Amino acid sequence: MSTETFEFQVEARQLLQLMIHSVYSNKDVFLRELVSNASDALDKLRLAALRDDSLGADLSDLHIQIDVDPEARTLTVRDNGIGMSYDEVGTLIGTIANSGTAALLKELEEAQDEAGAEGLIGRFGIGFYAGFMVADEMTLVTRRLGESGGTRWSSRGEGTYSLEKVEDAPQGTSVTLHLKPADPENQLHDYTSPWKIREIVKRYSDFITWPIRLVPQPGDGEEAAEPETLNSRKALWARSxxxxxxxxxxxxxxxxxxxxxxxxxxxxxxxxxxxxxxxxxxxxxxxxxxxxxxxxxxxxxxxxxxxxxxxxxxxxxxxxxxxxxxxxxxxxxxxxxxxxxxxxxxxxxxxxxxxxxxxxxxxxxxxxxxxxxxxxxxxxFGAVLKEGLLGDPDNRDAILAVASFASTREGDEPTTLQQYVERMKDGQEHIYYLTGESRQSIENSPHMEVFKARGVEVLLLTDPVDEVWVDAVGEFEGKQLRSVAKGEIELDVQGGDQQDGAREEQDESYAGLLEWMKEQLGEEVKDVRLSTRLTVSPACVVSDAHDLTPALENMYRAMGQEVPVTQRILELNPDHALVRGLRQTYAEQGKDRAELAETAQLLHGLAVLAEGGQPKEPARFVKLVAERLERTLR
Known part of the structure; x- marks a missing residue:
């Protein structure tokens, strides 16, 4: 029959060269991979026969056989499994691209140590080619169940491989490795030695269902004349x-x-x-x-x-x-x-x-x-496990029981919701949290100021899924989960009450300014109001209690969903000098408040920046800041 020669892809050739010439601390994995492939072929044969008894498959003695020839320096792994057709050999054996060649090549090149490089072999599922770590040439002969002819594949791992149709192939697959010259100083890697084969099979393949037999060679010192079964054949999950x-x-x-x-x-x-x-x-x-x-x-x-x-x-x-x-x-x-x-x-x-x-x-x-x-x-795995809080309500309590979260309590150890509830202050009704990209950004958020001042613990949630599951869960042990960046905050905890009369008087003194600022900012805000969450910053922007957060809006848009832009609420700190000055200037200027309108725009832009957002018109905002700084230097 004629023989056809093919070239590996460029990336595949580079990969083969890396595998052949790199030094690995443990090359034994090649046999583990070949035995595993043989076991899969036997599994598929038995399954095919059970599904269709007309195939005429012989199930009487399914096994894996290992032959070694010390003189010829060859090692052969045979199985009488389902085998492969000519086309399947070309697809499954002649191509490495299916295993993610480019990604593997990059990681092999970046692996700085032997153990790291060795681990990549199994990781990317290219076990057949692991044989080139110990062999100068590999030959595969196979015949698929139900076909009369077979296929021979061979390669020296140097950029090409050959395919040939053959007539005398037995059913199943045999892979012969023409081993590299022996190293007299390193007998630990003599793969023609029976004791070495036993060691590898026992270590890596003892659980395989099918018998793995070693055929002794004349003159190798072995007394047994019959093939020796090397594995226990009992799956680990079936053993005590x-x-x-x-x-x-x-x-x-x-x-x-x-x-x-x-x-x-x-x-x-x-x-x-x-x-x-x-x-x-x-x-x-x-x-x-x-x-x-x-x-x-x-x-x-x-x-x-x-x-x-x-x-x-x-x-x-x-x-x-x-x-x-x-x-x-x-x-x-x-x-x-x-x-x-x-x-x-x-x-x-x-x-x-x-x-x-x-x-x-x-x-x-x-x-x-x-x-x-x-x-x-x-x-x-915490981030992926929390996805279950959305999709598995039956196990929601079990997931919450094992979940832990960073918080503002002293120390770096995370806390559970149960522990949080047990530490809640007298009079505290809700479990407070804040979402963000990082712990640092959350801790520096102006939304946290009153909670820091009052010593109220806040959960710091930094995984993208946190934006969603908190709304789905809603509450824990009767305590509502409340974002410190949404709705109005009323901290009814010890030492945190504000006199109703003083609050009403303050609201009245700012009423005109708040209404005017809402008109000036127009569609950029839903409302302007005084804040109960700020102690240091002059202003912040918050969402209404039932609105989507900006991060959640962006998440939905990234998934291709149309989400309308939500107007935010601007909150002012009535105790901040800038806000008090703004109120005084508003009262003194009468109707000519052009410069004051710029100040309102700047205050809103700064509040958006403080929470990690971006002003609606960044260029205009920068221009206003530059002009205001220029005037201060005159």
Whole structure:
């Protein structure tokens, strides 16, 4: 049969060269990846046979076989799984672009240490090409179930690969690595050594369902004449807790998540009764870089009676738990099931409810028993977990129980809503909060002034989702959640009362100025009134109690939604010298108040800037400031 030669993409060639010539502290991962690919092929064959018995698949001895030839320096990983067609080889093996080549190349180049570079192999899912770390050439021979002919693929990792149709290929796939010359000074990486193969399989692939057999070679010193099964073949989630070590859990996590770090927490669940299933879940120690992107791949591996059904089953957990990794092995689901059917399957919905509660209860236990581990979890995943306050009302109380927030109380430790309520001052009716881009910007906001002066605690909310969930939740233990930047503030706490008579007299003395300023500012404001929240700043802008905040308006517009511009309220501090002077000048100038009108514009612009906004006409505002400064220097 004729052989065709193809070129890798430019980025793929660069990637291969990096992988071949970079020095890794642990190259053993190549065998883990090849065995994993073989296991997937066997899973797919068994599933195909169960769905369609007319395929005539031989299920009598499904296995993975490893052959080593020390003299020829070759290592071969074989399986009698589903195999690949000629087109599938070209698509799945001949192309690396599907794995995000450009992103991987950039991160490999930026990896400064061996461990960091090594971890990227599993992270980007290009395990087949990991073989080039130890081999000068790789050859793949495969035949797909139901086809009479096979395909041979080969490459030296130097920019090209060849494809050839062959007639004598057995069903399944074999990958042969022509290993690099042996290093006499480093026998730890002799991949033709049986003990080395045993070590790698035990460490990385012991949980795989299918037998992994090592075929001894004549003269290698092994007494056994029959192939030796290297793995226990018992999935970790099916073994008792006492039988499984932490290292085994960690390796399974790395296998299903493509993360090179150990998980933060391991969660086991076994449901018995009318519907049985087992779950082994992991909470990562770090948030993936694409957690908040649309392309983030979420979901758990779904097995039915140890047969892999789906790699990323999104229906098993709600979107706000998309960072959780792991496997679920159910006993009674139909094997012939699609993603659409899964969304409606009552058993799947039952599993989702149970897993969700289990994850939240595990986080609650972590919070109670391991403050450091909880702090790591909340720092990495708190923002995404709070999305559940919007989309999962059934578990809202459970989420609030594990949520923590920065606040103005002394010390840097975050607080829970329960702790906040317990510390509320006598007479305080509401839970106060303020949203913003950063803690520093919130603490410096003029809206906070009276709360600082009265010693009233305020929650400091800096995640984008905080703009939304506070309105959805509304209250906690009968205490309303109130933004200090919305509505009117009446602090009925000890030491904070203002005499009604004095307030009425003050309102009356400013009535004319307030009405005049509202006319001057026109559509820029909904109203102008005296403030009860300012103690230092001359003015601030606030939203009405039920209006959208500017940040929320911008969020909706970024999502393509039409949102009308909301008029804000300008509040003046009647005790500030600038505002008192403004009132006096207004009273003295009569009808000729042109310069005073400029002052009103400047005061409004400064209030908008103070909350992180931008004046409606920035150029005009800057011109007014410059002219006013110029006049002060004359």
């Amino acid at each position: 807790r006492e039988e499984v070590s932490a290292d085994e859990y960690h390796e399974l996590y790395k296998h299903v998540s493509h993360d090179w770090r150990d998980p933060l927490e391991t969660i086991r669940l076994q449901a018995e009764g009318t519907f049985e299933y087992q779950a082994l879940l992991f909470l990562p120690a770090h948030a993936p870089h694409d957690l908040f992107t649309r392309d983030f791949r979420r979901g758990l591996q779904l097995y039915v009676r140890r047969v892999l059904i789906m790699d990323d089953c999104e229906a098993l957990l709600p979107p706000y738990l998309r960072f959780v990794k792991g496997v679920v092995d159910a006993q009674d689901l139909s094997l012939n099931v699609s993603r659409e059917i899964l969304q409606q399957d009552r058993h799947i919905r039952m599993i989702q409810r149970r897993l969700t509660k289990k994850v939240l209860s595990s986080v609650k236990e972590m919070k109670a028993n391991d403050a450091e581990k909880y702090a790591t979890f909340w720092r990495e």
